[in-house]
Amino acid sequence: xxxxxxxxxxxxTLALFTIGSDRAANAASLPANLVNDPVAxxxxxxxxxxxxxxxxVVWYAGDNTGEFFKGGGKEAFEKRFGIKVEPVTGRLRxxxxxxxxxxAAGRKIADVFDGVDQYLMELHRAGALEKFTPPSPTLEGYxxxxxxxxxxxxxxxxxxxxxxxxxxxNLVKKEExxxxxxxxxxxxxxxxxxxxxxxxxxxxxxxxxxxxNHPKLGIDYIRKLKEVVDPFIVxxxxxxxxxxxxxxxxxxxxxxxxxxxxxxxKGSPIAYVVPQEGLTWLPHSTALIKGATHPNAAKIALTWxxxxxxxxxxxxxxxxxIPHPKIKMxxxxxxxxxxxxxxxxxxxxxxxxxxxxxxxxxxFGRR
Amino acid sequence: MLSKLTLLxxxxxxxxxxxxxxxxxLFLLVLYPTLMLLTASFFTGQPGAWGEPTLEGYxxxxxxxxxxxxxxxxxxxxxxRTGISLALAxxxxxxxxxxxxxxxxxxxxxxxxxxxxxxxxTAISWVMLANPQNGxxxxxxxxxxxxxxxxxxxxxWDGLIFHSVLHTTSFLYLLLVGFFYNMDPAYxxxxxxxxxxxxxxxxxxxxxxxxxxxxxxxILSFIRAxxxxxxxxxxxxxxxxxxxxxxxxxxxxxxxxxxxxxxxGLAVILMxxxxxxxxxxxxxxxxxxxxxxxxxxxxxxxxxxxxxxxxGIFALFLIYFALAILIPLTQICASxxxxxxxxYKPEHFTFDNWLTVFRDPRTMGGLRNTIIFxxxxxxxxxxxxxxxGYIRIRTRHWMxxxxxxxxxxxxxxxxxxxxxxxxWAWISLPQPLNLYGTSAIVILGLIVNGLPLGTxxxxxxxxxVSKDLEECSMVHGASWLQTMGRIVLPLLRIGVAAAFVxxxxxxxxxxxxxxxxxxxxxxxxxxxxxxxxxEGYRNITAVIAVIQLALVMGLLILERVTRPRLSN
Numbered sequence: 049x050x051x052x053x054x055x056x057x058x059x060x061t062l063a064l065f066t067i068g069s070d071r072a073a074n075a076a077s078l079p080a081n082l083v084n085d086p087v088a089x090x091x092x093x094x095x096x097x098x099x100x101x102x103x104x105v106v107w108y109a110g111d112n113t114g115e116f117f118k119g120g121g122k123e124a125f126e127k128r129f130g131i132k133v134e135p136v137t138g139r140l141r142x143x144x145x146x147x148x149x150x151x152a153a154g155r156k157i158a159d160v161f162d163g164v165d166q167y168l169m170e171l172h173r174a175g176a177l178e179k180f181t182p183p184s185p186t187l188e189g190y191x192x193x194x195x196x197x198x199x200x201x202x203x204x205x206x207x208x209x210x211x212x213x214x215x216x217x218n219l220v221k222k223e224e225x226x227x228x229x230x231x232x233x234x235x236x237x238x239x240x241x242x243x244x245x246x247x248x249x250x251x252x253x254x255x256x257x258x259x260x261n262h263p264k265l266g267i268d269y270i271r272k273l274k275e276v277v278d279p280f281i282v283x284x285x286x287x288x289x290x291x292x293x294x295x296x297x298x299x300x301x302x303x304x305x306x307x308x309x310x311x312x313x314k315g316s317p318i319a320y321v322v323p324q325e326g327l328t329w330l331p332h333s334t335a336l337i338k339g340a341t342h343p344n345a346a347k348i349a350l351t352w353x354x355x356x357x358x359x360x361x362x363x364x365x366x367x368x369x370i371p372h373p374k375i376k377m378x379x380x381x382x383x384x385x386x387x388x389x390x391x392x393x394x395x396x397x398x399x400x401x402x403x404x405x406x407x408x409x410x411x412f413g414r415r
Numbered sequence: 416m417l418s419k420l421t422l423l424x425x426x427x428x429x430x431x432x433x434x435x436x437x438x439x440x441l442f443l444l445v446l447y448p449t450l451m452l453l454t455a456s457f458f459t460g461q462p463g464a465w466g467e468p469t470l471e472g473y474x475x476x477x478x479x480x481x482x483x484x485x486x487x488x489x490x491x492x493x494x495x496r497t498g499i500s501l502a503l504a505x506x507x508x509x510x511x512x513x514x515x516x517x518x519x520x521x522x523x524x525x526x527x528x529x530x531x532x533x534x535x536x537t538a539i540s541w542v543m544l545a546n547p548q549n550g551x552x553x554x555x556x557x558x559x560x561x562x563x564x565x566x567x568x569x570x571x572w573d574g575l576i577f578h579s580v581l582h583t584t585s586f587l588y589l590l591l592v593g594f595f596y597n598m599d600p601a602y603x604x605x606x607x608x609x610x611x612x613x614x615x616x617x618x619x620x621x622x623x624x625x626x627x628x629x630x631x632x633x634i635l636s637f638i639r640a641x642x643x644x645x646x647x648x649x650x651x652x653x654x655x656x657x658x659x660x661x662x663x664x665x666x667x668x669x670x671x672x673x674x675x676x677x678x679x680g681l682a683v684i685l686m687x688x689x690x691x692x693x694x695x696x697x698x699x700x701x702x703x704x705x706x707x708x709x710x711x712x713x714x715x716x717x718x719x720x721x722x723x724x725x726x727g728i729f730a731l732f733l734i735y736f737a738l739a740i741l742i743p744l745t746q747i748c749a750s751x752x753x754x755x756x757x758x759y760k761p762e763h764f765t766f767d768n769w770l771t772v773f774r775d776p777r778t779m780g781g782l783r784n785t786i787i788f789x790x791x792x793x794x795x796x797x798x799x800x801x802x803x804g805y806i807r808i809r810t811r812h813w814m815x816x817x818x819x820x821x822x823x824x825x826x827x828x829x830x831x832x833x834x835x836x837x838x839w840a841w842i843s844l845p846q847p848l849n850l851y852g853t854s855a856i857v858i859l860g861l862i863v864n865g866l867p868l869g870t871x872x873x874x875x876x877x878x879x880v881s882k883d884l885e886e887c888s889m890v891h892g893a894s895w896l897q898t899m900g901r902i903v904l905p906l907l908r909i910g911v912a913a914a915f916v917x918x919x920x921x922x923x924x925x926x927x928x929x930x931x932x933x934x935x936x937x938x939x940x941x942x943x944x945x946x947x948x949x950e951g952y953r954n955i956t957a958v959i960a961v962i963q964l965a966l967v968m969g970l971l972i973l974e975r976v977t978r979p980r981l982s983n
Contacts, residue, residue: 106935111950136935138946141668146934152463153842153851157935170672174464249671282548283570283653287951292548296557297565401671413655414481 082129087351090183098344104132105345108143108158110332112207112366116358119365125352131345140167141249147337151176159346162334165196166249166398168203171335173399177202180336180347184354191371191384195331196395203333204350207368208384210329211255212322214293214304219317229265229323232300233272241279242298244289246270247408249401251286251303257397257404258328258390265325267407274411281412294318306381307367320381326388332368434814437802441821444863448840449686449824452832455839456679463842463851472676482684489658492572492647493640496579497633503580503735504587505622505629510728512595513621515719517729526732529585529739531971533924535941536960538578538649539948540743543750543957545569546653551746571654579646581739583636590632594625600716613718627699634696638689642829644927659685660831660927667835667931679839682832689827744964750957772958780936781943782962788854788939789922792861796869796918797911799862804874809882819870826867830927833864838931852934860928865918872917876910877903909978916974920967940966 078096082088088096109117114137125133136143136158144167147158151174161171171177179201181187187204195205213232215225226232232241244252259265273279280298282289290308293301294316306320334353340346352358359375362368369377371384380386397404456473460466476482510516511523529537545552547565556562568574602624606616622629647661657665663681666674719725750756754763772778803822807815825833837860841850850856880903888898904911922928926941933942940963947956 108935134935139668139949141671141673145667145673149462149838149842150852150934152461153849154846155849155852157852166671245669248665248669250669253671284548285949285951288548291951295549295554297548297553405670 079130085128087129087348087355090351091347095344095347099129099131099342099348102131102342102345104134105159105342105349106157107133107135107160107346107349108147108162109135109137110140110143110162110164111137112332112362112368113137113162115365115367116362119361121358121361121365124358125349129348129352131348133349140164143167144170147171147176148174151338156337156339156341158337159340159342160334160350161337162206163332164209164254165203165331165333166401168333168335169196169395169399172199172202176338178336178338178340178343180350182347182351182354184351186354186356186359186372186374189372189374194329194371194389194392195333196392196398203335204354205371206332206334207362207366207370208329208331209251210306210327210369210384210387210389211251211302212304212306212320212327212387214290214301214308215319215321216293216296216299217317217319219296219299225319225321226300226323229259229269229325231323233269233276235276237277237300239278239280240299241277242282242289242292242301243279244286244303245281245283247405247412247414249405251289251305252281253401253405253408254330254393255303255328256408257393257401260404260407261393261397262325262390270408270411290318306369306379309381310367310378322387324388326390328390329369330393431812434806434812434818437799437806438814438818438821440799441803441818444859445821445824445866448833448836448863449828451840451843452679452686452836453683455675456683459676461673461675462838469676472674472680476677476680476684482681485657485659485662485681486684486688488656489641492575492579492651492656492658493637495576496583496640497636499576499580500583500587500636501629501633503584503731504591506728507584507588507732507735508592508595509617509621510732512592513617513717514725514728515717516725518732522732525736525740526588527585529582530589531920531967532582532740532744533941533960533963533967534578534582534643534645535649535924535926535944536747536964537581537739537743538645539944539956539960540747541569541574541578542649543756543953544742544746545574549756568654570650572651572656574650574654575646575656578650579640579643581735583640584735585739586639587632587636590635591625591628594628595621598624603716613720617718631696631699634692634699638692638696638826641685641689641692644829644831660829663831663835678835682835686828686832689829693823693827747957747960747964750954751961753954756953768954768958772955772962775943775955777938777946778940778943778959778962781938781940781959782966784854784857784937785923785940785963785966788858788861789919791858792865792922793869793915793918795858795862796865797873797914799866800870800873800914801877801907801911803870804877807874808877809885819874822866822870824867825863830864830925831930834860834928834931837863837928851932852937854937856932857929857937857939860932861922861925864925864928865921868921869914869918872914873907873910876907876914879910880906912974912977916970919970923967923970924963 078088078093079100082096085096107113107117114135117133117135122133122135125131138146140163143161143163147161148171150157151171161168168177181201181204190205192205194208213226244250244255246252246256256270259269260267262269279302282292282298282301286303286305289301289303290312292298294312304320308318309320312318334350336343336346336350356374359370359372363370363375363382364378367378367382369382369384377383455462455465457468457470458465459469459471507522507526511519511526516522542550544550545567547553547568547570550565550567550569552567553562553565556566557564569577598621602620603616606620607613611619641659644660644664647656647658648664651657652661652665659681663678666677666681720728751768752764752766754765754767800822803818806812807819828836837856838851841856841859844850850859884902884906885898888902889895893901924941925939926945929937929939929942930945933939940959944956944959944963947959
């Protein structure tokens with residue numbers, strides 16, 4: 049009996065020693081520049097070594113993250129870790145469809161996905177996401193209240209896409225800037241107010257969903273807006289919307305984004321206005337793809353991405369609002385703390401907004 | 416004797432097995448995706464995940480999605496596009512082949528060109544020119560003529576019909592001009608001899624004689640209109656005009672979550688409509704639609720219309736040339752060299768857009784993929800089309816018509832429907848047959864898309880090689896393979912080159928096939944073009960459009976240059 053105990057103890061000791069020596073060997077085999085790297089330390093040498101073997105990571109990125117990689121992020125990551133990062137930018141609806149199709153086909157191309165939370169919810173429902181939270185100390189400083197809380201651990205907060213209104217300063221006097229969203233429900237704006245399409249899953253749809261949920265606006269506001277002003281639905285995305293106001297086709301528009309101010313030549317006749325009801329906004333997060341081809345490299349990339357200097361670069365190049373006290377926005381209009389924010393879209397509505405788009409089709413016509 | 420018979424039977428069996436293998440291949444490429452699409456329309460799921468059986472998609476289409484409006488819009492659009500284009504094409508074809516009009520040679524040379532220029536390119540150019548937000552024409556009116564708002568709006572019905580007429584006219588002209596050239600002039604001469612005026616002869620003899628051909632190509636044009644995606648998407652969607660193709664795209668890409676059920680339902684309804692129309696068109700036109708060479712050599716009799724008519728037609732041609740070629744191409748080329756879209760001042764001139772594109776992996780990868788995919792697709796279609804054409808024309812085996820019909824089936828499927836069908840089909844197979852995420856799925860899509868036209872072109876080429884030559888070769892002791900290698904294939908080279916150019920051009924300009932099938936690394940040039948267009952990068956879009964134009968036109972010029980050498 050005693051001899052069996054001794055044997056067991058010996059086996060456990062040997063196992064622990066083996067694991068310990070493996071770790072030591074792994075750490076020792078890391079390239080010198082990575083031995084004390086905070087990301088390598090946070091994730092451990094096994095993951096770091098495996099990531100180095102994988103050698104690349106494919107990141108399905110939103111436009112803003114794409115700008116971050118173009119603006120120096122890609123070069124910085126590759127230089128530091130010797131791992132190639134391939135950012136694939138595209139429309140989020142399309143990127144989501146691609147990830148879902150890859151999951152269904154069992155042929156994983158994307159390792160990392162970043163997008164607005166409703167797309168992450170869709171992918172989570174399809175079982176395409178892996179539970180992973182980057183062990184980054186920066187995350188503790190995030191204002192997590194603005195991000196979707198469930199299901200915890202499948203995605204990580206990144207930034208918010210905020211929208212207010214934009215004004216052509218040549219055509220609208222400062223005293224006429226809307227102080228409340230109700231101010232534009234006025235016949236004088238008829239034919240002069242533009243919006244993105246409130247009937248589809250884009251900037252327009254999500255902004256109007258927050259109007260719909262706002263206690264002082266609601267469906268009555270949207271109906272009145274249509275009845276009194278009949279806003280012109282500008283086809284296309286936010287750039288077309290901005291151009292329509294910038295070039296003076298419309299003096300006033302919804303879906304105004306603060307980063308527009310950094311994206312146009314200096315002195316352009318454009319202003320960003322947030323009425324008293326507050327900003328409308330959507331949370332944007334990152335996630336690791338389940339069964340990713342390069343899971344370890346993806347973990348390294350995600351953990352690295354949340355370092356302060358990278359988030360700072362993202363704020364500058366990507367131009368979105370990062371709710372973290374240490375991140376300085378390029379212009380005051382992009383500081384989250386400067387505005388009232390509307391209440392978050394309820395999780396259920398974010399996951400399945402079909403009812404709302406049908407409601408909008410009733411107001412604005414089906415197509 | 417017995418052994419000879421055995422050999423013959425074996426050889427027959429071998430040949431028959433080849434026919435069946437060919438049919439199996441076509442089944443996998445064409446029929447299997449069609450059946451999958453049909454089945455998918457009765458399920459709730461998304462590609463790769465079937466979900467529950469349901470009729471909800473159809474019920475919703477009928478009750479809430481307004482299928483009636485979609486059908487009505489589609490019919491109006493296809494009729495207007497076909498009607499106006501037909502009137503223009505008939506005028507030009509008649510003027511070129513049967514009348515004395517000024518600039519006839521120029522017309523003959525330039526009218527076919529819009530057919531070869533990708534629709535997407537000129538459509539994007541016209542959006543840049545005449546959209547109400549920042550279109551150049553509107554900016555000009557606002558800045559220089561004091562207009563208070565947009566003067567022209569390319570979005571909606573006007574733009575949709577206007578642009579589609581520009582390229583459809585060229586397409587119809589190409590189909591009709593051959594009929595005008597090859598018509599036996601004896602009837603017209605008899606009419607003139609009987610005292611009819613040239614005007615009366617044209618309307619009472621020439622046009623009635625061409626009526627079946629006109630009806631046939633009109634139906635063909637109607638089908639193409641129902642299938643087209645680029646114009647409805649670029650002009651219809653922003654103006655709230657929805658026909659089948661852009662509605663399918665809308666429910667897939669602008670609904671959250673995407674409604675595959677409604678999309679497949681719409682696709683099936685459209686397929687049924689086009690299938691019926693193709694059957695009618697076949698019945699009317701038979702094999703004549705691509706016949707431009709007649710056995711007899713006629714010298715067409717030309718009439719000299721009144722000078723108002725002559726100069727009127729010439730003026731019409733100049734307007735057509737300006738709208739279809741000159742203005743859009745100049746605009747898109749100019750945009751590619753300026754920093755800010757619409758600000759054409761010397762200080763804004765730059766090569767930066769070009770440098771950006773040359774450094775952009777999406778575009779350069781897209782260009783490389785387009786060349787590789789289109790080349791493989793063209794080669795694949797030539798091989799498949801050649802076999803099908805040979806079996807159909809040279810044998811009496813019942814499999815011939817079956818193969819031909821199967822190869823023609825994709826003609827009834829618009830690109831976006833075909834893309835959806837292929838996505839469902841290939842994503843549902845287990846590994847390693849599951850081709851999603853590979854280049855193979857895009858290439859197969861392009862092969863299926865090019866099959867109807869490629870097969871017909873190869874069939875025409877085989878028809879032109881007399882069977883006597885093959886028999887003569889075999890009588891002199893050559894084997895079938897030797898006959899093929901030394902007699903038939905060398906004689907087919909011009910037809911093969913023509914089929915290659917047609918399928919390559921079709922593949923290189925295809926947007927709807929790769930749209931649902933591409934993945935990272937398999938993007939084509941059109942996908943890059945659409946991406947930058949949708950994201951609002953106008954100048955980058957212009958550069959990519961110029962590259963695409965150069966690719967297609969370069970190939971056409973190469974074919975023209977090498978044709979005399981091939982003839983020798």
